[in-house]
Amino acid sequence: xxxxxxxxxxxxxxxxxxxxxxxxxxxxxxxxxxxxxxxxxxxxxxxxxxxxxxxxxxxxxxxxxxxxxxxxxxxxxxxxxxxxxxxxxxxxxxxxxxxxxxxxxxxxxxxxxxx
Numbered sequence: 001x002x003x004x005x006x007x008x009x010x011x012x013x014x015x016x017x018x019x020x021x022x023x024x025x026x027x028x029x030x031x032x033x034x035x036x037x038x039x040x041x042x043x044x045x046x047x048x049x050x051x052x053x054x055x056x057x058x059x060x061x062x063x064x065x066x067x068x069x070x071x072x073x074x075x076x077x078x079x080x081x082x083x084x085x086x087x088x089x090x091x092x093x094x095x096x097x098x099x100x101x102x103x104x105x106x107x108x109x110x111x112x113x114x115x
Contacts, residue, residue, distance in 0.1 A: 037081045043074045051103055054096035
């Protein structure tokens with residue numbers, strides 16, 4: 001048998017505080033999109049290889065054992081979510097994490113699974 005609350009709201013003050021601190025619908029959707037992008041094993045592996053240094057597409061492809069084309073496709077998705085950024089050096093394009101927040105999220109996740 002399921003536990004069912006006899007009342008709709010036991011602690012209105014706590015509920016109100018939580019509701020006020022919750023992000024809006026747009027922010028919630030954007031957060032979900034980030035986690036969707038990171039939920040793909042190939043994209044996550046790309047992010048992991050960029051934790052400590054930038055790499056060009058061809059090097060990412062070698063590290064992730066994917067084709068350059070497949071990596072480029074995944075990088076477009078990661079760029080759209082502002083998870084990675086790129087810079088051009090001559091004909092080569094180097095990718096790195098967009099900011100320290102992404103690295104922190106990944107490192108915290110690694111700590112969590114290793115705990």
